[in-house]
Amino acid sequence: MERAYRYRIYPTAAQESLLRCTMGCVRLVFNRALAARTQAWYERKERIDYPASSAMLTNWKKQDDLSFLNQVSSVPLQQALRHLQKAFSNFWAGRAKYPNFKKKHHGGSAEFTRSAFRFKAGRLYLAKCDEPLPVVWSRPLPDGAEPSTVTVKLDPAGRWHVSLLVNADIAPLEPVDRVIGLDAGISALVTTSDGQKVTNPRHFNQHYRRLRRAHKALARKQKASRNRERTRRVVARVSAKIADCRKDFLHKLTTKLVRENQTVVVEDLAVKNMVKNHKLARAISDAGWGEMVRQLTYKCQWYGRTLVQIDRWFPSTKRCGTCGHILSKLPLSIREWTCPECGCVHDRDVNAAHNILAAGLAESRNACGADVRPERDGS
Numbered sequence: 001m002e003r004a005y006r007y008r009i010y011p012t013a014a015q016e017s018l019l020r021c022t023m024g025c026v027r028l029v030f031n032r033a034l035a036a037r038t039q040a041w042y043e044r045k046e047r048i049d050y051p052a053s054s055a056m057l058t059n060w061k062k063q064d065d066l067s068f069l070n071q072v073s074s075v076p077l078q079q080a081l082r083h084l085q086k087a088f089s090n091f092w093a094g095r096a097k098y099p100n101f102k103k104k105h106h107g108g109s110a111e112f113t114r115s116a117f118r119f120k121a122g123r124l125y126l127a128k129c130d131e132p133l134p135v136v137w138s139r140p141l142p143d144g145a146e147p148s149t150v151t152v153k154l155d156p157a158g159r160w161h162v163s164l165l166v167n168a169d170i171a172p173l174e175p176v177d178r179v180i181g182l183d184a185g186i187s188a189l190v191t192t193s194d195g196q197k198v199t200n201p202r203h204f205n206q207h208y209r210r211l212r213r214a215h216k217a218l219a220r221k222q223k224a225s226r227n228r229e230r231t232r233r234v235v236a237r238v239s240a241k242i243a244d245c246r247k248d249f250l251h252k253l254t255t256k257l258v259r260e261n262q263t264v265v266v267e268d269l270a271v272k273n274m275v276k277n278h279k280l281a282r283a284i285s286d287a288g289w290g291e292m293v294r295q296l297t298y299k300c301q302w303y304g305r306t307l308v309q310i311d312r313w314f315p316s317t318k319r320c321g322t323c324g325h326i327l328s329k330l331p332l333s334i335r336e337w338t339c340p341e342c343g344c345v346h347d348r349d350v351n352a353a354h355n356i357l358a359a360g361l362a363e364s365r366n367a368c369g370a371d372v373r374p375e376r377d378g379s
Contacts, residue, residue: 316352
């Protein structure tokens, strides 16, 4: 299966100039094509597809004021049009919002296919570039793997990365006789069905003071000045530090869960709807529940594990794991509760993890029905 390997690169001055020029051209082509598509739809109700956009790019290269598009490789420009076509396909299918224009201060990326790069003896050569990219090979590629796509990216913090997409054979892990249910939370990031709780590291709160000071300094700088650009990078570096810490923690957690369990059961949480609660939006976003489920999904697929997602309306928290009684209300402030039917005392999160596991096992065995998603009397 296809797998991407990401590395840090430190391009020379000439390489950085060429890469920045390439990303600028990619951004220009993407924005011009997006503007042309939008104008064509609002004025003539016409949809411009990829072949028409490619013909527009050919005409742009012939114009005197856009002749610099010929100085960079044509492959990243064509890939930008393909990405725009995919974005519109997702929009018309209802899977995504309308595409946005690319901005310079967000960094940029350029994708090179096989015809625009050369990988030889552990060295990566890009089109229009004579010297190999100085890649920090933090981990080796699989033996005999040849990259099919190379993507060079500049993040807002000014760091350069390259991603190599290769076809790799991933050996599945040895089967184990263990299943687990996971309940995502804020105080405890994950509560397992066997009673263990993983404390939420709250990475945003750890760097909140630095980020707040940096944002205040940015607000005081004059727009379009060098000081403002310098301070913007400080803000971007602090934000990147928070994101890197969060992703590193989630990678270690999900890898541990996949290695130790054959079946992992989670809830299908609607995070986009949950963050509309302004009192909990920052805490929910900092927890990274969506990223955790995403990592569990592809890691279970890689290593031969089973991931089960139960319905988001299943009352895992309000349901008694002993007798099945469902409470009408259970505020977030109540962490322990006693079942009025059987008198069993439940820890809120542990009980929810037990119910999630039971519902997931029932669903995986095709034995689920009204118990997994009970009928609701009201809204």
